[in-house]
Amino acid sequence: GQQVMQIPQYQHVQEGEDFTTYCNSSTTLSNIQWYKQRPGGHPVFLIQLVKSGEVKKQKRLTFQFGEAKKNSSLHITATQTTDVGTYFCAASAGANNLFFGTGTRLTVIP
Amino acid sequence: DADVTQTPRNRITKTGKRIMLECSQTKGHDRMYWYRQDPGLGLRLIYYSFDVKDINKGEISDGYSVSRQAQAKFSLSLESAIPNQTALYFCATSFAQGASTDTQYFGPGTRLTVL
Numbered sequence: 001g002q003q004v005m006q007i008p009q010y011q012h013v014q015e016g017e018d019f020t021t022y023c024n025s026s027t028t029l030s031n032i033q034w035y036k037q038r039p040g041g042h043p044v045f046l047i048q049l050v051k052s053g054e055v056k057k058q059k060r061l062t063f064q065f066g067e068a069k070k071n072s073s074l075h076i077t078a079t080q081t082t083d084v085g086t087y088f089c090a091a092s093a094g095a096n097n098l099f100f101g102t103g104t105r106l107t108v109i110p
Numbered sequence: 111d112a113d114v115t116q117t118p119r120n121r122i123t124k125t126g127k128r129i130m131l132e133c134s135q136t137k138g139h140d141r142m143y144w145y146r147q148d149p150g151l152g153l154r155l156i157y158y159s160f161d162v163k164d165i166n167k168g169e170i171s172d173g174y175s176v177s178r179q180a181q182a183k184f185s186l187s188l189e190s191a192i193p194n195q196t197a198l199y200f201c202a203t204s205f206a207q208g209a210s211t212d213t214q215y216f217g218p219g220t221r222l223t224v225l
Contacts, residue, residue, distance in 0.1 A: 033214075035214075088152060
């Protein structure tokens with residue numbers, strides 16, 4: 001089956017530092033979605049990227065979709081304690097099923 | 111979202127027992143899903159249903175069965191629970207969004223422990 005690799009698995013940052021998580025696939029993706037799961041919570045949709053090379057921003061969060069549509073990244077500028085949680089990418093290669101990455105758990109140290 | 115509810119929220123059961131997890135939604139979505147989450151493995155799809163008469167296996171359906179009783183209800187059963195089915199289970203819903211892949215709306219999760 002399709003696999004989506006996500007790195008790193010864990011990231012600890014000081015508040016105010018930047019954070020990036022990466023998602024990679026061996027196959028070309030139709031689109032990619034990003035979700036955030038707060039500790040003890042459930043995944044919540046953040047954004048979907050569809051176009052090759054697409055870049056979208058949500059305040060301090062920047063999402064990119066690679067030119068070959070095989071990778072994606074989420075970058076958070078100047079992290080805050082409210083950013084803690086696990087960030088998942090979820091990819092589709094055509095069928096309407098999502099394959100979730102393993103997630104990156106972000107800890108922000110005040 | 112509060113529009114997607116799961117019962118029970120926590121359950122401890124013994125090996126060999128039959129258990130049912132239930133999911134209800136008031137979002138009016140046609141599509142419903144069951145995922146399990148294990149530490150370090152992300153979310154894996156167990157079953158999904160695009161309407162009341164449609165049931166499809168996901169990535170890890172062995173040992174599980176589902177029933178779509180109505181548009182708003184989708185239940186997951188473990189006929190004979192085993193310890194490696196200990197996990198956090200999420201129900202999700204979505205609606206068709208044309209060419210894009212559906213956005214998933216997750217319930218609060220059910221934490222299942224099989225002893």
